[in-house]
Every structure is written in structure tokens, then in C-alpha cells.
Amino acid sequence: MFRPLKNLIYFIFIVFLIFVLHTGISYFFPYPFNQINPAYLFLTWFFVYRDQEKWLWPALGISIIMDLFSSLPFGVTSASILISLVLVRYLFVIIFTNYSWFNIFILGFTSLSVYKIISFGILSLLSIFIHGLWKINVIDIYVWLLEALVNALIFLFIYGIVKLLSPRKIYYGSL
Amino acid sequence: MGIVFLFLIASHYLGLVRAVETGIRKITIPILREMHGFSIKIGENYQFFRNRSEFFKAYEECSLSSNNMSVIEAQMKTLSEENLELKKQLNYVQKNKIQSVLAKVIGREILTSSQTIIIDRGEAEGIKLDQPVIVGDGILIGKITKVEKDFAMVRLVNDNQSRIGSVILNKEKSQGVVEGGFGISLRMNLIPRDEDVIVGDQVVTSGLEKAIPRGLLLGSVAVIENEPYKPFQQAILTPGTNLSKLTSVSILLTK
Numbered sequence: 194m195f196r197p198l199k200n201l202i203y204f205i206f207i208v209f210l211i212f213v214l215h216t217g218i219s220y221f222f223p224y225p226f227n228q229i230n231p232a233y234l235f236l237t238w239f240f241v242y243r244d245q246e247k248w249l250w251p252a253l254g255i256s257i258i259m260d261l262f263s264s265l266p267f268g269v270t271s272a273s274i275l276i277s278l279v280l281v282r283y284l285f286v287i288i289f290t291n292y293s294w295f296n297i298f299i300l301g302f303t304s305l306s307v308y309k310i311i312s313f314g315i316l317s318l319l320s321i322f323i324h325g326l327w328k329i330n331v332i333d334i335y336v337w338l339l340e341a342l343v344n345a346l347i348f349l350f351i352y353g354i355v356k357l358l359s360p361r362k363i364y365y366g367s368l
Numbered sequence: 369m370g371i372v373f374l375f376l377i378a379s380h381y382l383g384l385v386r387a388v389e390t391g392i393r394k395i396t397i398p399i400l401r402e403m404h405g406f407s408i409k410i411g412e413n414y415q416f417f418r419n420r421s422e423f424f425k426a427y428e429e430c431s432l433s434s435n436n437m438s439v440i441e442a443q444m445k446t447l448s449e450e451n452l453e454l455k456k457q458l459n460y461v462q463k464n465k466i467q468s469v470l471a472k473v474i475g476r477e478i479l480t481s482s483q484t485i486i487i488d489r490g491e492a493e494g495i496k497l498d499q500p501v502i503v504g505d506g507i508l509i510g511k512i513t514k515v516e517k518d519f520a521m522v523r524l525v526n527d528n529q530s531r532i533g534s535v536i537l538n539k540e541k542s543q544g545v546v547e548g549g550f551g552i553s554l555r556m557n558l559i560p561r562d563e564d565v566i567v568g569d570q571v572v573t574s575g576l577e578k579a580i581p582r583g584l585l586l587g588s589v590a591v592i593e594n595e596p597y598k599p600f601q602q603a604i605l606t607p608g609t610n611l612s613k614l615t616s617v618s619i620l621l622t623k
Contacts, residue, residue, distance in 0.1 A: 213399060219478045220407040249369055257376060258396065261389055264477055264484045264513045264521045268377040275373060330528055336550060 208254040211235055215259075228340045229347050230305065232259065233274065237304045238351065241282045242297075252278055266323070269315050277308035294349060301348030305341040386517075393519065400475030400486065408613050466581065468502075468618040469493045474519070483527035483551040485510070485614060490518045493619075498579045500620045507608035508532070508573055508584035509617060520619075524611050525586060526551050533576040534586055536603075538569045546571065546586050546605065551612075554587055554605040561601050565592050571605055579622045 215232040222229070232255050240248040256271035263270050281304040289296045316327040379385040471487040489495055499512045501522045510530065513523040523530050526548040534556060536542040540563040544556045556571060569589045575582025587605035594601040 212396065216400060216403055216475075216478050220403045220476065221410060253369070253373060253376075258392060259478060261393060262396070262400070262475070262477060262486060262521075263479055264482055264523060265479075267380050270479065271373065271377070275369070327529060332550065333528065 204251060204254065207251050208258065211251070211255050212258050215255075225339060225343055228343045230340070230344055233305065233308060234301070234344060234348055234351070236274070236278055237281065237300070237348070240278050241285050241300065241304065244282075244286075249275070249278065265316065265327075266319060269312060269319070272315060273308055273312035277304065277311050280311075281307055294352065297352045298345050298349045301345030302341050305344045306337070309337045309341070389516075390518065393516075397474055397486075397488070397519070401472075404473065404475045405615075408615065467494075467621045469495060469621060470616060470618050471520075472616055473614045477521065482529075483524040483548065483611070484513065485522050485524065485617075487520050487522060487617060487619075488518075489619065490516050490520050492517055494621050495520050495619050496621075498577075499622055500573075500580045500584060501617050502584060502620060503609050503614065503617055506584050508580070508586055509609065509611060509614065511580070512619065522617070524548065524551075526554055526607065526611055532580065532586065533574040534571050535574040535582075536565055536569050536571050536589065538563070538565055540564065543574055543576075544600075544603075554607055556589075556603040556605055557600065559601045559603060561594060561599060563601075565589060565601065565603055567592065571603075581620070581622065 211232050214235075215230070218229050218231055219227050221227075236248060236252045236255070239245050240252060252275060253271070256274040259274075260267050260270045281300070284303065284307075285300055289300060313329065313333075317329070320327050376385070380389070469489055471489040471493075473485050474488050475486040477484040477486070487501075495512055495515050497512055497515060500508055501510045501512065503509055508525060510522040510524040510527070511532075512520050514521040525532060525546065528548050528550045530546075530548040532546045534544055534546045536544070536556070536559070540560075542559050542563040542565060544559040546554055546556045549555055559565060567589050571586045571588065573580050573582055573584040573586065585608045587607045589603045590606045591604040592601060593603070
């Protein structure tokens, strides 16, 4: 009886912590460091890299909270995050497979890029029905590439730190 | 997971989980408010030490311009009196003043690519989509882009999705569109090439948009780009206020 309650409290705590961390980095850091997306990196690390499927539920929680404070129609951010996580996990398991530092960098870059592409795809589709919702700009693409690059570097940095501190934990499979 | 997600989205749009969403916002909004306030304080200290030499230069310029402003103020008073007199003579009917709601800025959107702020007023105060948001006596800073019962989101004029019909206060009253540039710049496009625009000209809203009245200040011209092979000229504007340090705003309750 206590185990589900304990899991629920743990779930709420993790979601809350990630939200605070994400908000803090977005508010306090100057450009380009405020482009870091810790929520997405965190979820990519545990759901994709560590292959822990249970992290899809905190991903749902975090993405719903981000949607509550987003100027985009409700559901766009959540759908983008969840679909991109699943797609990237599939890419990582089937295509990338090895765990070298180069592939970690590619994973970080690809995951953010896929998230942005799906987000823009959904917005473009919705723009057909909602006039004036969103319009793509060429500069948008440069900004998104920069965001993906910054996050890929941070992802690589996290990998480096974890490898340095506990090299045995860098392996494929659930803990 | 897919079914749960679709159920949550449907529940949101049907209003079934509004109480839960309000509860989550009540918990998270104080955190956003404190972080936002703290980030502005950090930004102020950082800017002061970074621009210390420029601070004294700006102070000298300010002192000089305040002397000129006194002269302009006197001329304005004279014109104002003449205007009142003319209105009386023409039986000018004053339009109803637009009501406004004061709101505090409690945070910014945490998705990094948007320049959107969150305010603590919503539908309950009569706020609707696309209503203009100002600071001071009439400096436009953005438009309402999302409204809930107890909070709203404002897309700032320097957001890349922002577009506002505007006019330059020059001889020709050149019209154009002011667009934002990822929080870095304001750019006025579609200005006819043959019209004279000079640095320092003020840019205001044109009134052609339904909900935005004419005359709200957007900024002033800082740089003009007039290429011979382009059909229109462009101007980069200095915003009328610092859009990264907003703490209180007013929403004009236009229809």
C-alpha cells in the first residue's frame, strides 16, 4: 500500500525539481546559456540513454506543466516532447547503438532537433486552421540549430562527468 | 501512455481538469514570481558594472537633453491650449476613454525561444486575446496572446512572431509593420523607399489593427536600411522601454 504512495511522492518531487531547475536556468543565465533545456536533457538521459521506460511518466508530468505556462496551444509542447523522446529512443536503439562520446553528442543534438521539428510540424498544421498562429522564419532555423548545439555540448559534458565519477554505470540496460 | 495523453488533452479543452490546472499554477506561480524578481535584480547589477563608463556618458547626455526638453515642454503647452480651443469651436465629441487593468509581471515563458511574459490578471478582469499591453503613459510592449481565468500571457513586441501595424511620425507619416527579432531587436519593414525617414523619428501604432488604438509608442528609429535594389526600406528601432525589466504593466480593455 505504501509503495504506490511512495512512488507518487517520488514522481511529484522529480517533476517539481526538474521544473524548478529548468525555470532557474531559463531566468538566470545569459544568452546563449539560457538556451539550455535541462528538462529535455534530463528526460533524454534517463529515458533514452539509460533505457528506463518508467521515465516516460515524469516526462508527461513535466511536459504538461510546461504546457500550462506556454503561449502555444495546449498540447503542442507535450506532444512534441513525448513523440520526440520515443522517436529518439528508437533511433538510438536501432541506429546509433554504440556509446562513444561522439554518439552521445549526436544523441544530444538529434534529440533537440527532432523535438523542434515535431513542434514546428504541429504548429504548421495548426496554422492551417488557426489564422496567424505561427509563421516560420529563416532565422528560426539558425536559432534552433544553436539551441541543439548548446544542449548537445551540455549533454556531452554530463556524460563526461558521469563517466569520470562512476565509469561502471556507463553501460546499456536498466539499473 | 498515448491514451492517457489524449485523455488529458481532451480534458483540458473540455474544462474538466481546470481545478487541477489552477492548483498547479497556484503552487508554481510564486516560484516563477520570486525567480523573475531575483533575475531582474541580478540583471540590474550586472548591467551597472558592465557599463560603468557608459553610465556617466549617458548621464551627461541626459542632462543636456533635459534642458532641451524644457523648451519643448513650453511649446507643447501652448499647442495643447490651442488644440482645446479648436476642439470646443468644432464641437468635438470626446470618445470614451479606454479602461485599463494594472497587472504584475510574475514570470517569463520557460520555453527559451519565445519572448513572452506572464501576468497575474486574466479573464476575470475582462482581459481578452489581442488586447494591447502598455507601460507608462502609452508605450506598447506587447499583446495578449493567451488568457486563462486567473492569468494571461503577453507576447512582447520583440518576439519573432510579433507583428504590429505602425506609422513613423515623419513628414509623410510612413506606414509599415514592426516585427520582433528573437528578443534582440525591433525592425520596421515595408516602409516605402521614396519616403524620408531619419534617425530619431518616433514610431507609433497606426490604429489599423482592430484592438490596438493609434498613437501608442513603439520606439524610435536607430538605423535605416535603404538598399537601391529593394522595393521597401527598413528601420531598426530602439524600443520605447527596456523589455527585459518589466515588473508592472497595464492592459487596455479594447473590444
